[in-house]
Structure formats: C-alpha cells, structure tokens
Amino acid sequence: MSILKHRETLLVAVIAALLALIASRFPGFVTPRNLAAVFTDTAPLMILALGQMAVILTRCIDLSVAANLALTGMTVALLNTVAPDLPVVVTLVLAIGLGAVMGAVNGILVWKLEIPSIVVTLGTMTIFRGIIFLISDGQWVNAHEMSAGFTGFPRIEILGLPVLAWIAILAIAVMALVMSRTVLGRAIFAAGSNPHAAAYTGIDVGRTQFAAFVISGALAGLTGYLWIARYAVAYVDIAGGFELDVVAACVIGGISIAGGVGTVAGAVLGALFLGVIKNALPVVDVSPFWQLAISGAAILIAVAFNARAGRRQGRVILKSAEQAA
C-alpha cells in the first residue's frame, strides 16, 4: 500500500514540477483562475478515466467510450432540437441512462458470451459511430439549433467553478466511495487481481465485469451531454480517438492493465497530467500537433515505470516467472 501511495505522490510531484517549469517562463499559467480553467477543461477526461479505471481493474478494457460519448451526445442534441424546453435534469438522466445501456451491451457480451473485451469494444466502437451517422444523416447539430438552457448548463458558475467541474468532483467523490466502501468496489478489485480466488469467495466475476462496463458506459453518457453542451456542436466524429487519451490517463495513473491494481486518485492524476500538457502546449508555443506523440510517449514511459514498480514489489513469484517467458 505504501508503494501505491508513493506512486500517486510521485505523480503529484511530476505535475507540480511541470507546472513550476511552465510558471518559470509563463507565470500567467499558474494563476488560480487559469488552473481552474485547466481543471474544467480536463473534467471530461477525468470522468471517463474513472469509468475506464473500473473496467481495467476487472481485467477488461473499454475502447468504445468515445463512441458512446458521441452517440449519447448526438442523441440528446437531436432531442433538444425537437424538444428545446426539456428540463436539463431529464436530459442528464437520459444521457446517463443511454450511456449505461450501451455499457450494458458491452457488458452482456463480455459476461454471457465471454468474448474478450477488446474485441467487443472494438466492434461496438464502430457500430456506435455508424449509428450516429444513421440517426443524424451525417448532418451537424449546430449551436443555434440547441436551446440556451441546454448549452448553458455546464457553464453555470457555482462558487467560482463551472458546473462541469463540480460534476467531475462529484463523480470523483462517488467513485472513491464506491471503490473503497462498497461490496461492488471490493468485488471489482477481487475479480481483477485473482478471478479464480474471487469465484471461490462467491464473487461472480462476469457480473462484476458487467457492472464495471455499465459504470463506464453511464459516465461516458454523462460526459456525452456535457461535451456536446460545452462545445455547442454535435457531429459524427466528435471526440474521435479520445478513448486512447482515456486509456492513457489510466495507464499514466498507475492502473495496471493486468487488472486489480489502481486507485481513483491515480486515474484523476493521470488525466490531470495529460490535461496540463494539453493546455500548456499552446502557452509555451509548441504546435498542438505534438500532443499525440507526447501522450504516446507518456503512455510508454508510464507503463514501463509501472512494470518496474510492480516487479520490485515481488508479490507473486510464479507470475514473474511467467512474464520472463
């Protein structure tokens, strides 16, 4: 546990060092106001990373989150053009529900048919994108077609922070509670670290994976509405490739792809790390085209680092022999 703690403090230190480095030349970047803006900008990534964390902890992966986000976003945007006066609460519930249903589709295929999650979510990723095209007919939904209440909600400021940031904070708090204080949270860790042992203790591994996918889907649906409302536009390719950023945030945050190892703080810090880099690039006058390569390099460094940290632990002797093979 001390090593895990060490890992998060290390990540905090890296982010702080990064901020200090930028601040040494561009002090404007670290004003509370700008840091709050960076946090808000990273909110969607953080929310998605929380869901992805739950899935990865159970030894699965969800590559369909970005497509889920886009499909939910497009659906609520189209709904808004038809019924502009729908209360925001209803939209939120609909978005979360729709996302959860898509997550459940992934989950059922993984649970009942035991299809590897990477195959399932690669498939549903393209299927969801295709459905967006079918329902939108390839058209964009633009800002003037959405109602002011719909697009304004994530921007309402409460105590100096927009609702978008507060929702992220709420999601972090809820997930932290679920992971540490509920039966489901325990089951997720158990199913990931040793599925056989989990089965013997009466945990249904498949059902736990299903639950993780539903959580991931619900959070993706929630982000779908927030994303569309924030950018006030919806189209087929929205958030294209964002699933890689989400996985990257988790890997950087120290969540082991082999399952069972990871924390809520790790997922949040991993997302923040990417968010700081993304927001700092234009400030330090580096072309935004560098971002993809930097996040790729960050994934590789993080996963190499994780593997070394994991090896030092020397917990499971047989497994390391297997890895040496």
Add this chain to the structure above:
Amino acid sequence: MSLADPDMTPVPRQIPDRLGSPAAKLLKSWESLLLLVAVGVFILNCFASPYFLDAWGLSDATFNFTEKAMIAFAMALLIISGEIDLSVASIIALCSTAMGLVMQAGGGTGLLVLTGLGTGLLCGAFNGVLVTRLGLPSIVVTIGTMSLFRGISYIVLGDGAFRGYPEGFAWFGQGYVFWVITVEMVIFTILAIVFGVVLHKTNFGRQVYAVGNNSTAALFSGIRVGRVKMILFLMTGLMSGLAAICLTSRLGSTRPSIAAGMELEVVTMVVLGGVSILGGSGSIPGVVIAAILMGLVTFGLGLLNVPGIVMSIFIGCMLIGVIAVPRLIRMARGKT
C-alpha cells in the same frame, strides 16, 4: 484402474471403425463456412448490381483488401502467438512520412522502398523490444506506439501533405502485371503462400502455435519464446512498411491521417478468419478467405451506394458476430 488388474472385466468399448474422414473434417471447418459465405455474397452481389461482374471493376475491388491483408497475415501469426499489435496503421503513417521526406530529399524509387520497409522494421523492433525485453503487455505498448508513431507524422507534417512521388514509384499501387492482375494482387498471393508455408509447414510455425497455447510450456520445451515474439513483431512491422509503400503509391500522397482506423479492419480480418484472439489457433487460408470476403462485402455495399461509415457497422457486427454466433450455438446445444 489399470489394465493389469486381473479382476477387472474388460468393458467393451465402442471404437469407431474409422476416424472422421479428412474430407468431412474439411467440410465442417470454419474455413469452408467462410468460403460458403463468400460465394454467397459474390452471388448476391451479382444480383444486386449489374456493374459487379466486370473484370476491371473486380480488379479495382481487390484494393479494398490487398493492403490490409498483407498486414493481416503477419498479424495472424502475432495473435496466434498470444500478442497483438494495434499500432500497424500508425506504422503505415510513419513509414509513409519517412518516404515523403526521402522523396523530398530527391531519393529514387529504390531508396523509397528501402525507407518504407526499413522504417516498418524499426517500428516493429521498437514494439518487440518493449514487449519481449521489458515484459510489458503488448496491448498497452501498441496503444502507446499507436499514438507515438502517428504523433511523429503529425509533428513532421502538421496539416500539410507530401505529394509528387516519382513515376516509377506508382507501379506498386497502380501497376498491372498483366491484363487486370494488379501488382498488389500478386504481392498478396505470394505473401499468402509464404505465410501459409511458414505457419503450417515449418518448425517456426509450430513454435508460434506452441507459444500461443502455453508460453511457459513452450519455454520449458526449449523454444526461445522471446525470440519468436520478437521475430513476429519485426514481421508485422515489415508488412506494415510494405502496405505503406503500396498505399502511398496508390494514393500518390502522404497525410498524417493516412490509413486511420485500419488496425481495426486488420484485426477484424484476422478474427473473422478464425484466429482465436486469445492465441493458439488459426490458419492462413482462413485469413485469405476472410480478406476476400471483407473485400466483397465492402465492394458490394459500395455499389449499392452505402456510405463508408455504415459499412463500418457491418464490419463491427461481423467482428462480434463471428465470435458470438458459434458460442450462442454451443450454449443452445448445451442446454437442450
């Protein structure tokens, strides 16, 4: 119970007179099912559009799968060995960018080809070293290099493009060997035979299956597991380089978004071909038929004016369906 036990009366056991004949086995195999579907789609296409049965049209249609299939052969071996490479489309982008740079520096066709293949090998080596030497999971490594390789292309090209490849270079993607037989089709056929022989008729092929079924047991039986996997990553990189040459030559330009999303189609092709995503089983004939089947479906839907993104729904459903349907049937049988 041992046979030497004198008290034990031997229980007559039904032993079939002959094992299932090879022909019956062949008929029931995944490959023949695929072939049947492919023939069905071909016939459907004939009815669906009067423009389908045309030698030149069909020849053009092969471009739908030849480049992807080149990578799919190497990917099949890699997946059989229990690893995966999601960075192949990004390797294409990086190879194409490298070729563009060489072209701008005045390199000729020969040098361009060497650059493409060399860059592919280097990318494969990079993946391979991270997976085999550092023992990292290939799925995370290649998700990382997927961003890294394409990211480098974006750094070099930004929103620009390389154009103006030499005329001789166009031969790979646009040339014909004779009549309607394209250069790519010939490369595809040769590779299918080479990979088929390597996987099914050589020691190395046996080792690939052994590694995929149980890498610890393979190690204890004297197979250098790390080296087998390294070779497969190199091979996948090399084939991605070759596909980059063909694709760049065919398009005549390089953009950083080249071949975006192709890794999905390559993996689909391999899984559709009957290769187990968990490793240990699969065949090259299956991948060949799957490649042709996917080409036929894409071409047929294209003739019916179905937009590309809707085709991707079909491909996504195919990917899940080919694994789900046999399992559903087995479950239904198990219950009755």
